[in-house]
Amino acid sequence: MSTLTPSSDFNRAILSVYAIITWAVTGIALVVFAGLGWILLRYRERPGTALPTQTRGHTLLEIGWTIAPALVLLVIAIPTLQVIFRTQAATRPPDALEVTVRGWQWWWEFRYPQLDVVTANELHLPVGRAVHFTLEGPDVIHSFWIPSLGGKRDVVPGRLNTLRMTPEAPGEYWGQCAEFCGVAHANMGMRVVVDTAEAFERWATAQQAPAAEPSEAAAAGRDLYARLACVGCHTIRGVSAGVLGPDLTHFGSRRTVGAGMWPNTVDNVAAWLKDPPGLKPGVKMPNLGLTDEQADALAIYLLELR
Numbered sequence: 001m002s003t004l005t006p007s008s009d010f011n012r013a014i015l016s017v018y019a020i021i022t023w024a025v026t027g028i029a030l031v032v033f034a035g036l037g038w039i040l041l042r043y044r045e046r047p048g049t050a051l052p053t054q055t056r057g058h059t060l061l062e063i064g065w066t067i068a069p070a071l072v073l074l075v076i077a078i079p080t081l082q083v084i085f086r087t088q089a090a091t092r093p094p095d096a097l098e099v100t101v102r103g104w105q106w107w108w109e110f111r112y113p114q115l116d117v118v119t120a121n122e123l124h125l126p127v128g129r130a131v132h133f134t135l136e137g138p139d140v141i142h143s144f145w146i147p148s149l150g151g152k153r154d155v156v157p158g159r160l161n162t163l164r165m166t167p168e169a170p171g172e173y174w175g176q177c178a179e180f181c182g183v184a185h186a187n188m189g190m191r192v193v194v195d196t197a198e199a200f201e202r203w204a205t206a207q208q209a210p211a212a213e214p215s216e217a218a219a220a221g222r223d224l225y226a227r228l229a230c231v232g233c234h235t236i237r238g239v240s241a242g243v244l245g246p247d248l249t250h251f252g253s254r255r256t257v258g259a260g261m262w263p264n265t266v267d268n269v270a271a272w273l274k275d276p277p278g279l280k281p282g283v284k285m286p287n288l289g290l291t292d293e294q295a296d297a298l299a300i301y302l303l304e305l306r
């Protein structure tokens with residue numbers, strides 16, 4: 001997670017401002033330290049030297065050191081303001097992919113209204129296409145941040161912030177909530193996959209499909225899921241319609257569980273189901289007191305939802 005490896009137009013613009021500031025302060029530091037060194041050596045006290053002329057007030061110098069910093073600030077301010085206005089522009093390109101980001105305590109929901117896709121904690125984007133994010137805060141203030149791609153922009157209840165960027169390189173990126181939002185703030189991550197247009201299309205088509213019918217091995221898990229409290233909070237299209245937790249219709253297609261915390265494997269999911277608050281303190285999903293067999297059956301079912 002580094003802002004120094006930009007993979008979007010948005011981040012390149014910000015990095016160009018960083019570069020200007022870095023070079024400007026490096027130049028200033030060189031001038032100041034060189035001047036200081038020279039003065040220390042040239043005018044240091046030697047035995048027998050008389051007190052130098054004492055100066056009080058020097059109009060030219062004072063004008064000089066007022067104007068010079070103002071010029072430096074101007075050199076930094078002009079590109080900074082340009083980038084702020086460019087990245088804040090509210091206009092969206094007509095062919096932009098729309099993504100609604102909802103920050104929840106403590107996970108991310110991603111909705112693609114044009115594609116009728118809903119997912120969680122794993123954001124997929126096509127390379128080279130502008131994305132227009134609308135940021136919604138259903139509970140408290142979060143901050144949407146994918147260091148290599150862009151952000152941080154706050155996700156504020158009662159206010160719709162937007163963010164626009166074009167991912168420029170396919171790959172896997174990581175994002176993180178960047179505004180303290182409660183006890184599990186540090187465990188509010190996301191995985192971001194930037195794909196080729198074709199791979200993104202395939203992903204979207206798979207996400208649009210209804211939940212897979214369970215195999216024989218997973219049937220017990222599906223029955224358990226439907227009987228337990230899971231259905232009150234989670235959606236698996238065709239099985240349940242809860243809205244408090246992540247949509248699980250294609251849970252098995254995601255690579256992490258717990259908002260980016262662990263690899264999405266049967267063992268990890270079973271451990272998570274047995275004691276969510278123990279593994280992620282503060283999480284709203286309660287400990288349902290599952291037996292090992294129940295947790296395993298549920299995990300097998302959930303991972304089949306690809």
Ligand code: CUA
Binds near residue numbers: 105180
């Ligand atoms: Cu959400 Cu910090």
